[in-house]
Amino acid sequence: MDKRFPIEDQIEMLGAMIRGRVITPHHPDYDSVRMVALAQFDRRPAAIIRVANAADIAAVLNFAQATDLPVAIRSGGHSTGGFGVADGALVIDVRDLNRIDIDVTGQTAWAGAGMTAGEVTHAVEQHGLIVGFGDSASVGIAGLTLGGGIGYLARKHGLTIDSLLAVEIVTATGDILVADEHHHADLFWALRGGGGNFGVVTRFKYRLQPLPSFTGGPLVFPPTPEVIAGFAALADAAPNELTAIAMVLPLPPIPAIPAEAHGQLAFVAMMAYAGDPADAQRALAPFRALATPLADMIQTGPYSSLYMLDPPPEMRAMVAVRSGFTSRFGLDEARALVTAAQSCTAPMSMSQIRVLGGASSTIGNEATAFAHRDSRFMVTFLAMYGGGPEVVAAQERWVAEALSSVVPAGNGTYVNFLGADEAAAGEAAYPSATRERLARIKHRYDPENLFRLNTNIAPAA
Numbered sequence: 001m002d003k004r005f006p007i008e009d010q011i012e013m014l015g016a017m018i019r020g021r022v023i024t025p026h027h028p029d030y031d032s033v034r035m036v037a038l039a040q041f042d043r044r045p046a047a048i049i050r051v052a053n054a055a056d057i058a059a060v061l062n063f064a065q066a067t068d069l070p071v072a073i074r075s076g077g078h079s080t081g082g083f084g085v086a087d088g089a090l091v092i093d094v095r096d097l098n099r100i101d102i103d104v105t106g107q108t109a110w111a112g113a114g115m116t117a118g119e120v121t122h123a124v125e126q127h128g129l130i131v132g133f134g135d136s137a138s139v140g141i142a143g144l145t146l147g148g149g150i151g152y153l154a155r156k157h158g159l160t161i162d163s164l165l166a167v168e169i170v171t172a173t174g175d176i177l178v179a180d181e182h183h184h185a186d187l188f189w190a191l192r193g194g195g196g197n198f199g200v201v202t203r204f205k206y207r208l209q210p211l212p213s214f215t216g217g218p219l220v221f222p223p224t225p226e227v228i229a230g231f232a233a234l235a236d237a238a239p240n241e242l243t244a245i246a247m248v249l250p251l252p253p254i255p256a257i258p259a260e261a262h263g264q265l266a267f268v269a270m271m272a273y274a275g276d277p278a279d280a281q282r283a284l285a286p287f288r289a290l291a292t293p294l295a296d297m298i299q300t301g302p303y304s305s306l307y308m309l310d311p312p313p314e315m316r317a318m319v320a321v322r323s324g325f326t327s328r329f330g331l332d333e334a335r336a337l338v339t340a341a342q343s344c345t346a347p348m349s350m351s352q353i354r355v356l357g358g359a360s361s362t363i364g365n366e367a368t369a370f371a372h373r374d375s376r377f378m379v380t381f382l383a384m385y386g387g388g389p390e391v392v393a394a395q396e397r398w399v400a401e402a403l404s405s406v407v408p409a410g411n412g413t414y415v416n417f418l419g420a421d422e423a424a425a426g427e428a429a430y431p432s433a434t435r436e437r438l439a440r441i442k443h444r445y446d447p448e449n450l451f452r453l454n455t456n457i458a459p460a461a
């Protein structure tokens, strides 16, 4: 690139060198394309490059190194640390890498890194197959998979990374590699939990599992500590076919909920049973007996029907989030969770328990860069709100205090649910041995730390 030209002109020239599109602040699409899921990350990158293939990515990385412009990587745009967009950066936007190739007989799929969880789920469930992502259809498979992936099949089939067979990635040098158990095995280990530190992923190869029948949906209870603690004990002891994500939240005004309960706090347990419908009813019976449900919307149907409804872009909110792992969730923790939920001043909040164990815990902590497999629960607090800096501070304080009232400090945090102010350091996301191994692999694949707008692993020899 000819440095005699202003940087804006150099960026325009980059557009002529690639198959994809370069979107600068003058472009009519700039504002909609730079928007991410969390409203507080209202940032103005130097350009967003909608790459069309791996060669485009290599060209952008080369350009970034020649111009010293920082690089952000964006897929589904749901980063809780706001890493998918940065002021003054070149955003490598992979959303157009959205092709999926399904091998129905071999039960595998190569999915483009720009696809969302919902898109992949819809594509594979047509064939009676599944791979587990998270609870929301609009989350990108890329960010989710690279952090671990904790969703409704965690107990049956493990984390998303436990179904990952291979990754195609463009490294800082512009090399296109395929990493799997046998090729670049260290890199493959690091990509299963180490986030966007090692290159730009173009596609993921997943193992698909047959899912002939699925039963799931919300079971809604009054938010009493006894119900919540009872739920946690039952879900922890349930067959692996059953995974649950449950939360105290203010009930939305939907017809299935009695009108007098709208806006009131309730305990909503999202139940997911991957198996025979009659077995599902047997496994669900003790949960239904915890108390008289306010609503029972569990049904047998497609897995994708369980995804949360995503708000339209104009209703995007600011989000404060904190999570922590724990192996203890009894009556004391349930009481503290309810007290915390009651004290939240945001219009929408979730005080959430994810029940882990099952297949996700049969793999060793050292087997992947996600190293929290011996924790039986993950507790997460989210506040969704709008307003100025004082509101931001109040909600950030609420999530932090709520978490510390339920989960002991030092048990570790999920890298994909780090709050904005803790995300850059991410100390709690990796135990020291994991972080040291990640640093050595980072040194091999990205010694100059080109990929640093993330929960950063500093390269170390």
Ligand SMILES: Cc1cc2nc3c(=O)[nH]c(=O)nc-3n(C[C@H](O)[C@H](O)[C@H](O)COP(=O)(O)OP(=O)(O)OC[C@H]3O[C@@H](n4cnc5c(N)ncnc54)[C@H](O)[C@@H]3O)c2cc1C
Pocket (backbone or CB within 6 Å): 036, 037, 072, 073, 074, 075, 076, 077, 078, 079, 080, 082, 083, 084, 085, 094, 113, 133, 134, 135, 136, 138, 139, 140, 141, 142, 143, 144, 145, 146, 147, 148, 149, 150, 151, 195, 196, 197, 199, 200, 201, 202, 416, 417, 453, 454, 455
């Ligand atoms: C509403 C909501 C619900 C969620 N639910 C769940 C859940 O149920 N389970 C769960 O595990 N997580 C969940 N998450 C967390 C989610 O997994 C992370 O926020 C994840 O980073 C989002 O990925 P993305 O691709 O959408 O985000 P982006 O903001 O596009 O990307 C986040 C980061 O991932 C890395 N990255 C993205 N694409 C690439 C790529 N192609 N190559 C290399 N690095 C890349 C980059 O560092 C990037 O900055 C949820 C988040 C939200 C906001």
